[in-house]
Amino acid sequence: xxxVTPSQTIGPxxxxxxxxxxxxxxxxxxxxxxxxxxxxxxxxxxGAIVPDGLFEIWQxxxxxxxxxxxxxxxxxxxxxxxxxxxxxxxxxxxxTFATVKPGRVPWPAGGMQxxxxxxxxxxxxxxxxxxxxxxxxxxxANAEDPxxxxxxxxxxxxxxxxxxxxxxxxxPIHLGGPNETVFFDI
Amino acid sequence: xxxxxxxxxxxxxxxxxxSPEYKSTPGRAPRQPAIVLPHSLSEITGPxxxxxxxxxxxxxLTKQRTGxxxxxRIVVHGRVLDENGKAVPKAxxxxxxxxxxxxxxxxxxxxxxPLDPNFYGGGRVRADEDGRYQFITIKPGAYxxxxxxxxxxxxxxxxxxxxxxxxxxxxxxxxxxxDPLLSFDPIYNAVPAGARERLQAAFDMEHTRPEWALAYKxxxxxxxxxxxxxEN
Numbered sequence: 001x002x003x004v005t006p007s008q009t010i011g012p013x014x015x016x017x018x019x020x021x022x023x024x025x026x027x028x029x030x031x032x033x034x035x036x037x038x039x040x041x042x043x044x045x046x047g048a049i050v051p052d053g054l055f056e057i058w059q060x061x062x063x064x065x066x067x068x069x070x071x072x073x074x075x076x077x078x079x080x081x082x083x084x085x086x087x088x089x090x091x092x093x094x095x096t097f098a099t100v101k102p103g104r105v106p107w108p109a110g111g112m113q114x115x116x117x118x119x120x121x122x123x124x125x126x127x128x129x130x131x132x133x134x135x136x137x138x139x140x141a142n143a144e145d146p147x148x149x150x151x152x153x154x155x156x157x158x159x160x161x162x163x164x165x166x167x168x169x170x171x172p173i174h175l176g177g178p179n180e181t182v183f184f185d186i
Numbered sequence: 187x188x189x190x191x192x193x194x195x196x197x198x199x200x201x202x203x204x205s206p207e208y209k210s211t212p213g214r215a216p217r218q219p220a221i222v223l224p225h226s227l228s229e230i231t232g233p234x235x236x237x238x239x240x241x242x243x244x245x246x247l248t249k250q251r252t253g254x255x256x257x258x259r260i261v262v263h264g265r266v267l268d269e270n271g272k273a274v275p276k277a278x279x280x281x282x283x284x285x286x287x288x289x290x291x292x293x294x295x296x297x298x299x300p301l302d303p304n305f306y307g308g309g310r311v312r313a314d315e316d317g318r319y320q321f322i323t324i325k326p327g328a329y330x331x332x333x334x335x336x337x338x339x340x341x342x343x344x345x346x347x348x349x350x351x352x353x354x355x356x357x358x359x360x361x362x363x364x365d366p367l368l369s370f371d372p373i374y375n376a377v378p379a380g381a382r383e384r385l386q387a388a389f390d391m392e393h394t395r396p397e398w399a400l401a402y403k404x405x406x407x408x409x410x411x412x413x414x415x416x417e418n
Contacts, residue, residue, distance in 0.1 A: 003199070003407060004195050006358065008374075015292060082237065105228060123214060125214035125215070127203055127211065128201065128203055147223065176214070186353045
């Protein structure tokens with residue numbers, strides 16, 4: 001049987017080629033759900049911003065349905081909403097996405113997960129894709145989320161985006177250091 | 187305990203995030219162990235990019251400008267498979283690379299080598315039902331980087347694959363066979379021995395085009411599904 005191809009870094013020079021345009025607006029007009037703006041900011045192990053990283057996000061629609069054949073539940077799909085976005089980090093280390101708040105999706109062992117956005121991070125110096133999740137601080141469903149329950153309570157805040165004064169959801173992602181984000185081996 | 191849909195990849199395949207010979211890794215590699223996440227719908231679904239419309243010439247990097255780029259024209263082709271040997275049909279394959287002189291069309295690349303106005307260096311293609319893909323491009327040059335004294339990257343083409351799920355996302359680099367720079371390259375050598383060789387394309391005489399281009403074959407293998415209990 002063939003063996004899995006090893007990962008390599010994205011390097012610093014993907015911009016303009018693989019990422020020809022920001023694909024950061026996930027929800028064209030008419031897509032159902034609460035419209036949200038999400039700002040992810042990438043920091044290195046010293047806390048400095050990472051201006052040459054790439055974020056990718058993947059999420060369910062507001063009904064909690066993934067636009068994918070593995071999600072066979074009888075829930076609405078929204079025309080024009082795939083649930084995928086990617087954006088290079090800006091000079092301030094941030095990427096901004098316009099989307100809708102995802103609905104809840106089931107957990108294989110039973111129960112439901114809290115609303116979350118799946119996040120991939122690529123950068124020069126990262127030899128593998130690193131994956132995390134963004135949850136919404138204050139959502140009552142967080143208390144029963146099976147993934148958050150797997151995380152040391154002291155580190156859970158690294159997964160919780162907070163709403164700023166303008167209503168934007170912001171999550172700093174730290175690749176290392178005292179505030180290292182919880183990453184997942186998926 | 188429900189079984190994960192996709193097989194886990196063991197430590198003998200991928201590079202360690204902290205690979206200090208590659209000097210950008212200590213500042214960016216997570217130190218805490220990643221939490222192993224059982225596969226839910228969030229991991230077994232993923233972007234299929236079915237609505238992306240591709241131009242016919244996006245997989246021919248020699249025809250994206252007005253003239254022909256300088257360099258050695260090559261065909262790069264192969265299949266996208268999973269580790270069960272099954273084709274990954276309609277997989278999106280994206281590539282990017284520097285020009286024949288070793289310079290990227292990117293404002294951050296300060297290497298003192300000429301830009302080629304006829305070479306942009308980015309391409310993509312959707313594999314066919316059998317996982318087959320093909321690019322026409324020029325052989326990228328080697329270039330110096332400041333990782334250590336007299337550091338040179340071996341010629342390489344960056345590859346980006348999505349596969350069928352969030353769990354199967356992969357970004358990698360394709361190298362050329364028997365490149366003498368490979369043994370000095372900390373990025374290539376961060377991959378465990380026995381696995382790094384998979385990143386070398388094979389020279390493919392059969393697919394060369396007489397009087398026109400040499401060919402290289404590079405199969406990409408993504409994670410495969412676990413066998414279901416019924417199949418056991």
